[in-house]
Amino acid sequence: MIKGWTRWLGLAVLLFPALSIAAPGLPAVTVTTNPDGTQDYSMTLQVLAIMTALSLIPAFVMMMTSFTRIIVVLSILRQAIGLQQSPSNQILIGVSLFLSMFIMAPVFDQINEKALQPYLNEEITSIEAYEQAKAPLRAFMLSQTRVKDLETFVEIGGYQGKFQSPDEVPMNVLIPAFVTSELKTAFQIGFMLFIPFLILDLVVASILMAMGMMMLSPMIVSLPFKLMLFVLVDGWNLIFGTLATSYGLGV
Secondary structure (H helix, E strand, C coil): CHHHHHHHHHHHHHCCHHHHCCCCCCCCEEEEECCCCCEEEEECHHHHHHHHHCCCHHHHHHHCCCHHHHHHHHHHHHHHHCCCCCCCHHHHHHHHHHHHHHHCHHHHHHHHHHHHHHHHCCCCCHHHHHHHHHHHHHHHHHHHCCHHHHHHHHHHCCCCCCCCCHHHCCHHHHHHHHHHHHHHHHHHHHHHHHHHHHHHHHHHHHHHHHCCCCCCCHHHHHHHHHHHHHHHCCHHHHHHHHHHHCCCCCC
């Protein structure tokens, strides 16, 4: 577990090379002694930039991994079953985070082997480590990004005719295209999950209307049946397996 979190932290650092480059001899904190013997402390802009970027790193890491697709699918699943607060948002986020770590493990292994470890061993510079770390992540995002979405953001950014292949697309174009493709795929999976529960709601509503129980909410009656159906088909196993295989794992 510690090893997995270390790779996440190392990836975050490598994705922000400008923050990890220190000018030679530039201290993080400077101490100035006043004539009266008191001392003033000041921080460099580099440290200030690192502290500011810490609040943005989680968003960048989540948007560049499988987290978006997983959390959207699980949220749609909860809505389809008819459960409002169970599982809670904290549980869904935790499950999505650890499942993302499982899915992204091959990519993180490559980053750890080619970029993080050589950088920690001082075999390569931070810029070289960034380039080495970016390659596996780019390959992952390109494999999950639709060409149409990529072309859309290339056109919006005014890059028409500047790239001969998707491999030449910069990260500022690839990331929004990847997120757009992830959202579309998540909604497609969510639609397929909604259908069986919707059919069950329609059947229960028709039965209640035929029995003259129009004042009884169909959602209340259908909820235990939907839970039973989900458990009988081993729903969590199917959902997690489908999400993992949608990224090519186990294929």
